[in-house]
Amino acid sequence: MKKIILLPKHSKLLIDLGKRLKLARLRRKLSSEQVSERAGITRSTLINVEKGSPTTSIGIYLQVMVVLGLYEDFTKLASDDELGRKLQDANILIKKRVQKKRFEK
Numbered sequence: 001m002k003k004i005i006l007l008p009k010h011s012k013l014l015i016d017l018g019k020r021l022k023l024a025r026l027r028r029k030l031s032s033e034q035v036s037e038r039a040g041i042t043r044s045t046l047i048n049v050e051k052g053s054p055t056t057s058i059g060i061y062l063q064v065m066v067v068l069g070l071y072e073d074f075t076k077l078a079s080d081d082e083l084g085r086k087l088q089d090a091n092i093l094i095k096k097r098v099q100k101k102r103f104e105k
Contacts (some may be wrong), residue, residue: 004054011054015059018052024068025050039063 006014025035036046041060048056049064065071 006054011052014052014054016052018050021052021061021064021068021070024070028068030068035064038067050097 025032032043032046032050036043039060040045040063041049045056045060046064049061061073062071065074
């Protein structure tokens with residue numbers, strides 16, 4: 001498996017997500033065995049999720065969130081693309097329409 005290299009600040013984002021998911025599991029008084037079984041993953045994969053592993057697929061993160069009832073939060077990912085909208089607005093040009101040539105017969 002290819003090693004994923006993240007900047008420390010990006011790696012911290014995943015680690016924090018893993019911690020929040022683990023805390024959510026503990027608040028619900030669910031064991032790691034219960035969550036992993038309901039998510040259809042191994043316990044070691046759940047441990048990787050809760051550690052914020054960058055090699056764990058986003059689908060597995062989503063599945064754990066579904067089990068914990070947090071799937072609505074998933075819809076918030078990349079929902080506000082402020083930079084993209086600014087870039088799009090900066091490139092909007094008003095194009096002049098080219099008049100169609102009329103051919104007379």
